[in-house]
Each structure stands twice: as C-alpha cells, then as structure tokens.
Amino acid sequence: MRTIENAIIRFSGDSGDGMQLVGTQFSNTSAAMGNDISTFPDYPSDIRAPVGTVYGVSGFQVNIGSVPVHTPGDEPDILVAMNPAALKVNLDSIKKGGTIIVNSDAFDEANLSKAGYTSNPLNTDLLKPYQVVEAPITKQTLEALKDSPLENKAKLRCKNFYALGIIYFMYGRDLDVTINWLKSTFKKNNDVVEANINVLKAGHNFAETLEASISTFKIEKAKIEPGHYCQINGNAAVAYGLMQAAEAAKLDLFLGSYPITPATDILQELSKYKHLNVKTFQAEDEICAVCSAIGASFAGALAATTTSGPGLALKSEAIGLATMLELPLVIVDVQRGGPSTGLPTKSEQSDLNIAMFGRHGEAPLIVLAAASPKDCFHMAYEAAKLALQHMTPVILLTDGFIANGAEPFKIPETNQYAKIETRLVKDKLAEGERYLPYKRDPVTLVRPWATPGVAGYEHRVGGLEKLNEVGTVSYDAKNHELMCELRAQKISRVQNYIPLQEIEGEKTGDLLVLSWGGSYGSTYSAVRQLQQEGKRISLAHLRYINPLPKNLEEILGGFRKIIIPELNHGQLRAIINAKFQCNALGFNILQSRPFKIHELVNAFNDHLEKL
C-alpha cells in the first residue's frame, strides 16, 4: 500500500448507471474520514440519451487529499468505465499510467459499436499506457444477488455499488458511511438495502482477491480546521446564504424564479424551507419571476431571483426598473455556455458583460462573483446584505462548475452571520411631515425603505424619472442628470463597504494573475505551484467586480505584467484595461470546461519566461 497526497477518481457510465450517486458516496465517505475533497459532476443535457451512446455518458469526478485540494483535479488517476462509451469519452483525459476499471461484461459488440469502436479496445494496444482492471461487474452483481427477491432489472441497478466496492478497497475506505446511508434512505425497502450492501461487499471482495495486481493507496487525514462540517455544492450554498441573510435581517425570504439549467437547484432547495418562512414562487416565465421578486421587495421581503444567461437577458428590463426604483433585489446568475441556448450543462464565465452592462440607460448596480462552491454561501449573504444596505439590485455570478461542484463547508457559528441593518423606516412621521422616498443618506446616498402597511408613508414608486428627494414624476432635464449621477455615485460609494482586495503572495513581482469567480481553485493552485518553484508571481482573485475594491489599482501597479485568465473572450480584461490602462494580457479558453491547473501553469510560465 502506497501513501499518496491526493487522488483523482472519475466514475463514468450511462446516465442511468448511478454514477452521480456512487461518486457522492465516495466523496462523503472520504470527507468523513478526514480528507479534503472537491467534486464535480459532469452530466449530459439529454435526460436519458440512448443507452450506450457517447452522448449519454454521465461522469462524476472527485479529488481527495491529505493536503488541501482546491479543484476536482485535472487528470483522473482512476477511471471507472461502466461501458465502452464511458471509456471512449474519458480516455484522453486519464493520466498516463493511471488505472482504468472497466465493466468487461458491457464490452459486447452492440455497446462497442454504439460507442463507435470497430474493435474491442480491451484486446488492442489502445490501453497499453494504463493499468487495466477488467471486472465482470454485471455477471458478478447478478451472482451476488442470486438469492435476492429483487427482479432482475432491480438487481442490475445495483452494479454501480460493485464498482464503488472496488474503489473503496483500493483506497482503504470505510464501508459504514455508505451502508448507513443505504439503511436510512431505503428504510422502507429492506431488499434494496440488503442487495446494495451485498453488491458493495462483493466488489470490495473482488478487489481484495486481485490484491497482487491492483494498486492500493493510503491517504492520510488532511489538516482541516476543527469544526462541524457538511458537504455543500454552490447551488445549495447560494440557497443557504440567502436564507442566512434573511435571518440576519429579520426579513422573510422571497424567491421568484423559473426553472433553468444550471440554476434550478436553488429554486428546488429553497422550496423545501417553508418552515423558515421561505416563499418560493415558480413564475410562468423569467420576466414574471423577477417582477414578482421586485413586488415582494417593495412589500418588505428580502427578494431574490435565480437564473442563468438566457433568463438574465429576459430579466434585463425589470432589473433596470429595480435600479430606478432603488429597491433591494438579489439576482443570481449561474453562468453556462452561451450565447443563446449554448451549452446548458457546461460552465463558462461569459455573462460578466451582461451583468455589468446589460440594461438600457445608465443603470449601474453591484456585481459580485463567488469563487468556489462554499464561497457561494458567503457571497450570497454578501449580495443580500449589500442589496439591503444600499437599496439596489445586486447581481451575483456563479457558474455551472461551482454550482454543481461540492466541497466540505464548515457550518458557520451562530454569531458569524448575525445581523444585517436594513433601511426600513422605523419612526412615525411628525404631524404634517411628508415622507420623501428619495431623500438620501448624505454619506451613502442610500434612500429609506417604506413598505405598504406602514401608515403615513404612502408613496408611489415608478419607472418614470423622479424628482430628487420627493420621488414624484419629473421630466426636468437637469433633475434627470442629477438623478443619474446620484444613482451612479451611490453604487461607487459601495467601495467603502466592501473588503480590500487580498493578494496571495508578494505585493510586488513579475506577474500578477488577476482572476475572478469560479476559476479560483485552478488559478490558486497554479500560482501556488509556481510560487513554490520560486517564481515571482502573485494572485489577486476578484469577488467584488462592481464596484472594484479600492486598493486594486495599487496592487496592479506592483507587477511588471498582469494576466487575466477567463473562460470567455476577455470580458474582465476589457473592463480592467479600460479603467486602469494597464495592458493586462489574457488567457482565454471556451472549451466548456474549467481551467486545468497545468495549462495555467504553462501559460503563466510562458509569460514569466518572456520577461
């Protein structure tokens, strides 16, 4: 048994093969055993593509380590391929010398041809660079269940647990987490529980008998900050972050939303928490979704809407109204490959432009971007806090990669996210005093928030330009210019209420990597690697994009070159270069996947060498 620092494992099979489930079981077990983990599910957009085809392949990748892991990993050390199509789709990405575990029973003529193989790769040189474990998973599963009362079809559904058993043996995993999960999940169906446990153990035993020809590994516990942990993906983290903000602001949370991949999970998650006074409204379309949220905000809720690119485009007009009304609103955009329907299940960072500029008229708002699955909790909270405190819509950008990827999350202590002061009016108006809905706080330029039901504060808000302070309709040209200026200034001044930009590494050096949003894990890992090699490279990773942190300009000035890696054609780069005229370079890919650490290392090295 070899001790290693980390291992990257990819479970892959037909979308009906239960790969997401066993991948999740493996990560939960590893997390419970004290490893750091990062996971990423990769599933096709077709619900059930024809069985055995390459476009029906569903994968789940997990990186577990005794050292901190920040991404699901570049190249898997181990691939589990439940059929030839899964092998075909993943073969190029497996580490040379890695292990491939195949269900040899699935490599029949029909499946081979559906995957586009003319000859069986198990009998050719194609797999020579790898250690191949051929396991007759289908037959062995049925054999293990010969006494089970389950029907044949149900028995076959257990075969993912056979594969899981093999991997559990290879990495010395404890079977109890999964066994307990099976017992609690299927407590009403003992036959299913028994069958899956038997198959899991059969896979484990199979690997044990192969001990001579199969590698086994030991991964020590990682040094993880003590605390109470759960595993969290970005979408769930957004949901909880919004709920936490509602709790801290003592407001009800209202979500107006319309199902759209990959954001739907936030709506589904929030719809469970009626007992925490969360109201979810599944509207008839994206437009009504955001409008209902603005209505709820007017009536005093912490209101949010969740969507992805196409939905954000549809919401643009209403978001413009929210900037005009100056009402708090959180818009979460889980970015996916665009334009148009694009690549709905794949990740990209190409909505920064629409978030920044996608409204008619002068309509500035706050734009934030979460850095990792667990950071979605904090940033959703921040988005809500800034929306409430500055009476403005806030767009929070996440992406399909961090939305579906999961990692351990230290459950916050009660006092950590305790209180958000809102701008709700508190005092009764004096006799004869008139409420001025657009009279601003002189420091922040934020207006007060009076909600229907509060006597004396009756007022109208609307999309027409309004008279400064008073809020009634005004067509006066000078007043319009002043109002545009005040709305812009209000957002600029948010700079005083966001944290200073952090820098990882030295404050000066040769190359500054300026990244944003969900690519943090990759850029951080790449920069760390180069720092350990002695390179003068640092990382500034942005989570506050509009307004930008105050000290960013100073940071940019400390480096000979700046490089901005983005999963788009350079949207942040255009903003930074326009604002600071700093000739930042770009590293851009649009390959419907996150950055690989090694490609970033190579790109950064190229620039370091040219200096």
Added chain:
Amino acid sequence: MNQVPTYTKKDFASSQEIRWCPGCGNYSILNAIQTTVAKIGKRREDVCFVSGIGCSSRLPYYMNTYGMHTIHGRALGFASGVKIQNPNLSVWVATGDGDALSIGGNHFIHAIRRNLDLNIVIFNNEIYGLTKGQYSPTSKYGLVTKSSPYGTAEEPFSPASLAIGSGATFFARTIDNDIKHIQDILMRAYEHKGISIVEVLQNCVIFNDGAHDTYADRTIKEENTVRIEHGKPMIFGANKDKGIVLTGGATPVAKVVKIGENGITEKDLLVHDEKQESPLLANLLTTFKHPTHPLPLGIFRDVDRPRYEEAVYKQIEDVQKKKTERTVRDVLTSGDTWVIN
C-alpha cells in the same frame, strides 16, 4: 387593532396633477376607484395600486396609497409579489388592453389560474393611446389606425372569453359613462376573494373616439346592452320588452326574443346565475355582442376557489408543525455532517 378611519374620495386623491386628455374615459374610472376604495374598510396604508405601462397605468400616481408604476405588461408579476409577501394588503392593478392582453397576455392567464386575491381593472379602449394610435389586441377587425392604414387583418381578443377560459373566479364588464355601475362592480370585485377581472369599456377621445358608441350612446345603448344581475331574467331594450331565451338542448343557443310575442313571458327568459360552478353560462355570455345579441354589462361570474396566497401560508403553517428547524444552522447541522476535532 386601530379602527379604520371614515374616508371620503378626497382622502385617496394624490397631489399629482392628472395628465390624461380632457374628456378621457379614464377620469370617471379614477373617480369610481377613489370613491370605492374609500368605502371598502381598509386603512389607506393597506391599499396598494400596481400598474404597467399605458395611459391607464398612470393611475397609481393619482392615488394617495402605496403604488408602483412598473414596466409594460408585467404589472401582474409585481402585484403577485406584493400580495404574496403581504396578504393583508388590498392590491389593485390598473391596466389596459395592450398592457394586459398583448405584451402581458401570458401573465394575465397565469395570474388568473393562480387565483390570487387581486383586483384587476382593464381599461379597454381598443387602441394604443400612449404611443398615439396603433391597433391593440381588442381593436375591431379591419380598424384603420396609424399602424393599419388599410385596416387590421386580425381578430380581436374578447377579454371576457380569455378570462373565463383561463378559469377566472370573477369577471365583470362595465362602461365608463356609468360611474355608479363602475362603483358597484368595483365593490363586488373587492368583496370577491380571489382574482377579479373588471373590464371597463373606456373611450379614447383622441385615437379611437366612439369605439364603444354602439353600447354607450344614450339613444341606442338600451337596445344594444343587457344588464345582467344574479337571479334575474335577462331583459333589455328601452321598453324592457326584449329578453334572452335558451334553446337547443344539449347544444344551447341563446336567442333574442320579444316579450309578449309568440307567447313568450318573463318566465321563459334565461335567468342569470353568477354563482354557477360550471363556466358554461359565463362562457355563453362572452359571445354576446352586437348585432346578434345585446352586450352583457355586469358580473358574469363570481365563484369561490382556493386562493394562491392562502395556500402558501397554509403550507408554511403545516410544515412548521412538522419540522423543527428554525434557523439556517439547524438546517445545515441536521443533514449528513461530520466533526473535525
């Protein structure tokens, strides 16, 4: 609980100057709304007017209540959010034929389907007024307008058919030159728990003047309209000598008859029943128009159905009884978790 003050119409008039054209039908609707809202027994701060875009949609600015003037076609989305967040509010929507039935058509049918307790007043002038005279989804076939110089080539929507077809629990039609009738209908709309749609035939003096003359002109309106009232036979005409009878059995046909002719008496006439569970009668009424039938004015349908916001709060109550978590920390610590020491 504070007592609701005694209000008059003036208490609900805002200080904003009204910017509708002189002679516009909207004045009488505004007047009727202010008069009615003063009487409904709600405190002023508990009333909220929401609108989209169009001449009608300026209305919230003229009401001394809470109000939102929003974007074109989407008033019902905003109003739904307001009502769900605070069901104690009396929420009213002022909208037009373009706002509600063209750009807002999708929201119109879905708001009706949900049956939120909203009062929707459609100012139907069969034209786009604020954009200065293009045809609307309720313009009569062939109408010559600025965007249809050779006449339109599309059939109009009937707001009544659309509403009742979508399952409206309350639908009524009234007309801008009968302010008392508008007030009575609005009061009934308020009293109805669930969605209420009130179509007001409204005259645009500038771009579609006289569009409703068949039903509004004093010299002919009695012949061309029928006032429908619950439990009463459908009688109309200047001399109250005409009526509606139903013939045809399984495929009913409504026929206009003269009382006293061919042995027809009042007892033979169709009696209005706005409480019918089946929408059949209401549907039939939506097909009445000149020249074959008198146009019905009054309440087509007023039935009880579960309301959306009621169900939302009931679910909250039920789930709170079943589940013990009350904070996010409770939720996060209740699932699969582990402790690192």
